Amino acid sequence: MQYISTRGQVKPKGFIDTVLMGLADDGGLMVPVEVPAVTEDTLQKWKTLSYEKLFLEIFSLYINDEIPQEDLRELVRRSYSSFRTPEVTPVHQVNDSLYILELFHGPTFAFKDVALQFMGELYSYVSKKQNKIIHILGATSGDTGAAAIQGVRGKEGIKICILHPHQKVSKVQELQMTTVDDENVLNLSVKGNFDDCQKVIKELFADLDFKSKYHLRAINSINFVRILAQTVYYFYAYLQINKGEQLPKINFCVPSGNFGNIFSGYLAKRMGLPVNKLIIATNENNILERFVKTGEYKPGDFKMTHSPSMDIQVASNFERYLYYFLGEDPEKVSAYMKELQQHGKITISPEDLVKVQQDFAAYGASNTQCLELIGDYKKSYDYLLDPHTACGIAAYEAEAGEGEVTVTFATAHPAKFDEAVRLVDIKQPFPPQIEQLFTLPQHQKIVEYDKAEIVRELETFYQL
Numbered sequence: 001m002q003y004i005s006t007r008g009q010v011k012p013k014g015f016i017d018t019v020l021m022g023l024a025d026d027g028g029l030m031v032p033v034e035v036p037a038v039t040e041d042t043l044q045k046w047k048t049l050s051y052e053k054l055f056l057e058i059f060s061l062y063i064n065d066e067i068p069q070e071d072l073r074e075l076v077r078r079s080y081s082s083f084r085t086p087e088v089t090p091v092h093q094v095n096d097s098l099y100i101l102e103l104f105h106g107p108t109f110a111f112k113d114v115a116l117q118f119m120g121e122l123y124s125y126v127s128k129k130q131n132k133i134i135h136i137l138g139a140t141s142g143d144t145g146a147a148a149i150q151g152v153r154g155k156e157g158i159k160i161c162i163l164h165p166h167q168k169v170s171k172v173q174e175l176q177m178t179t180v181d182d183e184n185v186l187n188l189s190v191k192g193n194f195d196d197c198q199k200v201i202k203e204l205f206a207d208l209d210f211k212s213k214y215h216l217r218a219i220n221s222i223n224f225v226r227i228l229a230q231t232v233y234y235f236y237a238y239l240q241i242n243k244g245e246q247l248p249k250i251n252f253c254v255p256s257g258n259f260g261n262i263f264s265g266y267l268a269k270r271m272g273l274p275v276n277k278l279i280i281a282t283n284e285n286n287i288l289e290r291f292v293k294t295g296e297y298k299p300g301d302f303k304m305t306h307s308p309s310m311d312i313q314v315a316s317n318f319e320r321y322l323y324y325f326l327g328e329d330p331e332k333v334s335a336y337m338k339e340l341q342q343h344g345k346i347t348i349s350p351e352d353l354v355k356v357q358q359d360f361a362a363y364g365a366s367n368t369q370c371l372e373l374i375g376d377y378k379k380s381y382d383y384l385l386d387p388h389t390a391c392g393i394a395a396y397e398a399e400a401g402e403g404e405v406t407v408t409f410a411t412a413h414p415a416k417f418d419e420a421v422r423l424v425d426i427k428q429p430f431p432p433q434i435e436q437l438f439t440l441p442q443h444q445k446i447v448e449y450d451k452a453e454i455v456r457e458l459e460t461f462y463q464l
């Protein structure tokens, strides 16, 4: 398998070079030259596999033996040994039509651990095998940063700098990132929002001299390996629910912000997973909902909501979808991205909108709805939703049809977002791993949203 850029200006690369490149050198995003097909026979065979074995099967379709099977098996074993359940991502049945896929059983209690525990192991492996310097640079609205830091803290040959928006992440997210005292970790708390943080790091990745001088590597979902690792739980959830002979189509409903998680579902569907609807759930930052409903993709005003990790206006992976939607034509993608840059929006034709609506349904939950659902599900099902998952439930309730089966993703544990849970008068016990964070000193540097100041911090950190 080879990988190319959505904008067509990068020579085909192998898997490891694609991971190391992160953002494509022409400013696009890396995608596989072709999407491997998973047949019904294969799906039947995968029904009895453990999470780890399924991961190996799916990755084998993408990595061209660049990592020997034995080594890959060991990386996967190590990645998921830190999870609190052997199923890694267990499914909880709520009723006949609704299942919740719990993606929060990793070290930092959010879905990002699933891909980032593996990515930490992978970077460490590549650093040792190829003697590569790995200087990670990432932007986070709270969860990616915590999970990435946890995945590489203290690892030899690796440094990580994470930009998070100052005072716009939850207290637990902030503590998870800033109580880590390993020397290879730098937290920059940027006086701006997540989109500002993401913009700065993308500009730095696009500066190829700077990127190469400081050996910059990406951990955000601009990196294709993040997308691939996230496809595994779509297959795993599907196979946990459909154990019989039949392979019925089901819906997946995904709390979305940067469009990485749901794009993994889109890829799984293209591979052959029997998916009916892919439902995009947003909060009041509803650019994706507006796109699916009107055909206009236009970043709007940033809003702070009860689901801060989804407070995102510019959805990175939207470009990967555009690539497939536009018939894998890099010239058309480049033209659309230019339009976005010049006019601040993309508008598709009514005929194309029909195509988008065949791929996705979408719904944006209001702040009030999000809180109401946390209260309702606790009362009706004794199940405590985190606010992001509650946005997912709102979208499920609005968009799933009669008789359809839907898997809604629980993307974080409610203890990470106690600020919202307390607003509905629910007192939750904290897991001990979270409770102990409140006693530890914090390490972070508060900086202006100023590229020059951020660059100075990075140069000092990476040169040390």
Ligand SMILES: Cc1ncc(COP(=O)(O)O)c(C=O)c1O
Binding pocket: 110, 111, 141, 142, 143, 144, 221, 255, 256, 257, 258, 259, 260, 261, 262, 309, 310, 388, 411, 412
């Ligand atoms: C808890 C939580 N839910 C949902 C999302 C949205 O996921 P994505 O950015 O992959 O769309 C994020 C982060 O983006 C998150 O941290």
Ligand SMILES: N[C@@H](CCOP(=O)(O)O)C(=O)O
Binding pocket: 112, 139, 140, 141, 142, 143, 144, 145, 219, 220, 221, 222, 257, 258, 260, 261, 309, 310, 316
């Ligand atoms: N919600 C995310 C935002 C970054 O998304 P990513 O999938 O590109 O890493 C976060 O928690 O940081």
